[in-house]
Amino acid sequence: MSCFGFLTSCRRALLAGHRVRVLSLRSIVDLSYSTHFMDYRASSIPASMRKMVVTKLSPNFREAVCIQNAPVPTPADGDLLIRNRYVGINASDINYTAGRYDPSVRPPFDAGFEGIGTVVGLGLSASSQYTVGDTVAYFGEGAFAEYTVVSAKKAIAIRTARPEYLTLLVSAATAHIAIQRLAKLKEGETVLVTAAAGGTGQFAVQFAKMAGCHVVGTCSSNEKADFLKTIGCDRPINYKTEDLGSILRKEYPRGVDVVYESIGGRIFDLAVSNMAVLGRLIVIGFISGYQSASGLQPVKAGTLPVKLLQKSATISGFFLPHFMSDYREALSILNEMFAKGKLICTVDIGDLDPEGHFMGLESVYRAVDYMYAGKNLGKVVVEVSPHSKL
Numbered sequence: 293m294s295c296f297g298f299l300t301s302c303r304r305a306l307l308a309g310h311r312v313r314v315l316s317l318r319s320i321v322d323l324s325y326s327t328h329f330m331d332y333r334a335s336s337i338p339a340s341m342r343k344m345v346v347t348k349l350s351p352n353f354r355e356a357v358c359i360q361n362a363p364v365p366t367p368a369d370g371d372l373l374i375r376n377r378y379v380g381i382n383a384s385d386i387n388y389t390a391g392r393y394d395p396s397v398r399p400p401f402d403a404g405f406e407g408i409g410t411v412v413g414l415g416l417s418a419s420s421q422y423t424v425g426d427t428v429a430y431f432g433e434g435a436f437a438e439y440t441v442v443s444a445k446k447a448i449a450i451r452t453a454r455p456e457y458l459t460l461l462v463s464a465a466t467a468h469i470a471i472q473r474l475a476k477l478k479e480g481e482t483v484l485v486t487a488a489a490g491g492t493g494q495f496a497v498q499f500a501k502m503a504g505c506h507v508v509g510t511c512s513s514n515e516k517a518d519f520l521k522t523i524g525c526d527r528p529i530n531y532k533t534e535d536l537g538s539i540l541r542k543e544y545p546r547g548v549d550v551v552y553e554s555i556g557g558r559i560f561d562l563a564v565s566n567m568a569v570l571g572r573l574i575v576i577g578f579i580s581g582y583q584s585a586s587g588l589q590p591v592k593a594g595t596l597p598v599k600l601l602q603k604s605a606t607i608s609g610f611f612l613p614h615f616m617s618d619y620r621e622a623l624s625i626l627n628e629m630f631a632k633g634k635l636i637c638t639v640d641i642g643d644l645d646p647e648g649h650f651m652g653l654e655s656v657y658r659a660v661d662y663m664y665a666g667k668n669l670g671k672v673v674v675e676v677s678p679h680s681k682l
């Protein structure tokens with residue numbers, strides 16, 4: 293069975309054994325309603341936990357988010373209660389804390405988009421797919437917590453709690469679906485990837501290379517440029533030491549065919565000015581603006597119509613939640629590629645940071661700063677809790 297076996301049903305027997313072996317007073321209450329299974333053995337589920345809550349809307353993560361004590365939530369029918377082991381950091385965590393995702397939502401609300409952990413409780417109908425002790429990865433809200441409840445539909449069974457799985461859920465899925473749906477890559481074309489050594493950029497580089505393209509990737513250090521060579525990038529450009537505009541003009545005078553663009557502002561303008569005839573630019577993000585009050589970064593919009601016309605070029609936006617119909621298939625392809633060693637999934641868990649490994653919920657603050665200081669090589673991941681037996 294594929295380890296992303298959320299398409300299979302009835303994978304394990306119902307948890308009758310757990311139901312008679314539960315120990316705590318709370319579990320007696322659970323049994324009386326019989327709507328969910330909770331595991332209170334050995335390690336026991338505590339009554340309360342710590343979680344990161346957005347209490348004030350701000351793109352400054354430290355200002356917006358505080359760590360609070362809260363009761364460990366109870367999974368409703370169809371839900372899983374997951375003890376988080378690793379959580380993924382996304383550039384857009386600060387768009388979320390700024391309230392940009394849904395301006396009608398007011399604080400307090402929970403932060404964090406994705407995690408990996410152990411199923412420690414489940415609502416009744418989720419037991420046809422999962423059992424206590426399963427390891428799962430999920431793309432869902434409230435991940436920056438010791439325990440998170442997610443719908444079983446948003447979870448994926450994985451073999452072991454390896455942080456590399458966290459690269460697949462958002463970062464690799466974004467690159468895979470955006471390139472499949474919007475890039476229309478042809479062998480021999482030139483692809484420019486910005487923030488190429490980051491969470492999603494590393495996958496855009498690999499998918500473009502797999503399609504037989506010449507790949508140019510931007511980054512901010514020589515160490516990242518060396519990493520880019522190892523994942524197939526033909527021309528890494530450290531934009532701190534080399535002039536991106538003049539390199540593109542000199543080395544790619546015909547222009548680039550496709551741009552996977554994450555930075556915005558000046559870099560977006562340079563990419564637009566260096567597109568080939570029939571070029572396609574995909575707006576994946578514009579991180580250079582996220583920390584500002586508006587979340588935006590000005591671009592040369594006035595010259596955009598003529599630049600597109602002169603090249604018959606197109607610009608499209610891509611936002612992963614709009615492509616959920618492609619998500620399951622993409623994840624099973626990505627998982628298989630990862631399992632067969634065809635995809636390099638690099639994670640950065642802070643081991644080279646002066647303060648060390650991102651361990652514990654409070655490290656999420658440091659991990660967000662680390663990403664916005666441009667220090668990460670690969671996907672930023674935080675280890676929320678060390679491995680524990682159930």
Ligand code: NAP
Nearest residue numbers: 382383487490491492511512554577578580610611612666
């Ligand atoms: P990431 O690439 O792992 O980290 C961000 C990288 O951006 C840094 O390593 C740094 O790389 C650069 N950077 C950081 N702060 C910057 C700033 N203030 N100005 C300019 N560059 C900065 O992060 P990620 O989570 O994978 O996100 C990358 C981009 O993809 C973001 O724009 C994000 O919004 C977007 N994204 C979009 C979707 C979607 O559905 N559209 C999904 C996932 C991610 P350098 O060394 O290259 O400077």
Ligand code: X1H
Nearest residue numbers: 384387388392393394576577578586587588611
């Ligand atoms: C419904 O579509 C969206 C799309 C983007 C709703 C919200 C957003 C959003 O908050 C984002 C966003 C999300 C993911 C990502 O990787 C990058 C970005 S940038 C962004 C945003 C930034 C500034 C704004 O004023 C509004 C949205």
